[in-house]
Amino acid sequence: MISLRADKRGITGKKVKNIRESGRIPAVLYGAGENSLLLEVNRKDLEKAFREAGESSLVELEVGDAKKNVLIHDVAYGAIKGELLHVDFLQVRMDKPISADVLLEFEGESPAVKNLGGVLVKVVRVIEVEALPQNLPHSINVDLSGLENIEDKFLVKDLKLPEGVTVHTEPEDVLALIEAPREEEEIKTEETEPSLESIEVVGKKKEKTVEGEEEEAAEAEK
Numbered sequence: 001m002i003s004l005r006a007d008k009r010g011i012t013g014k015k016v017k018n019i020r021e022s023g024r025i026p027a028v029l030y031g032a033g034e035n036s037l038l039l040e041v042n043r044k045d046l047e048k049a050f051r052e053a054g055e056s057s058l059v060e061l062e063v064g065d066a067k068k069n070v071l072i073h074d075v076a077y078g079a080i081k082g083e084l085l086h087v088d089f090l091q092v093r094m095d096k097p098i099s100a101d102v103l104l105e106f107e108g109e110s111p112a113v114k115n116l117g118g119v120l121v122k123v124v125r126v127i128e129v130e131a132l133p134q135n136l137p138h139s140i141n142v143d144l145s146g147l148e149n150i151e152d153k154f155l156v157k158d159l160k161l162p163e164g165v166t167v168h169t170e171p172e173d174v175l176a177l178i179e180a181p182r183e184e185e186e187i188k189t190e191e192t193e194p195s196l197e198s199i200e201v202v203g204k205k206k207e208k209t210v211e212g213e214e215e216e217a218a219e220a221e222k
Contacts, residue, residue: 004046004049004060004062005042005045006061006063006089008038012038020043024040025040025046027041031089031092041087056101057071061089068091069133071090073090074087092133102127104140104141106142109144111145113144116150118180120177121178122175122176123174123175128169129166131164131165137162140162149178157171
């Protein structure tokens with residue numbers, strides 16, 4: 001299991017900016033029927049743990065002499081620079097099933113794409129599952145090698161789930177499909193038409209500033 005060290009903190013509100021400037025990230029630990037704790041963690045250690053664990057693999061969080069089984073439940077980033085601002089740790093009970101979003105890993109090559117020029121469309125990239133914390137998978141594979149014809153679909157019921165893992169999605173829901181190859185004229189038409197991103201929206205709200213996110217994080221801690 002991945003391990004991560006955290007220390008208790010007494011700094012809240014806008015002063016957490018000082019924590020970030022020192023290379024650490026403010027955090028909150030809650031769940032499993034225990035009182036929440038205000039923590040701080042080393043930025044580089046957190047980033048490494050998050051890359052390896054994501055939001056569905058257990059992390060052993062060391063707080064003082066205690067070791068707690070947690071999920072990295074929510075990570076907040078700045079809207080402008082994309083810097084890491086805050087993290088929530090969800091403490092879990094090992095004897096109680098929990099729900100988590102798990103990344104789908106698309107693997108293999110579709111014969112319909114290779115031989116017929118079909119277009120692979122990945123409809124869903126994350127799926128919600130339920131399992132005991134120790135059985136939560138880091139990711140679930142979607143084998144594309146069975147998609148042999150145009151309009152073939154990979155459905156939820158086609159997934160090979162690890163033992164003890166169930167999904168909160170209808171069996172007939174589509175995860176990936178093969179579309180017919182598009183004509184050259186159709187592609188040119190799409191390229192000349194204005195995209196949604198290029199259309200100016202009058203009265204569009206401004207993006208939140210980093211300061212605004214800090215204030216929201218501080219309010220959440222209260």
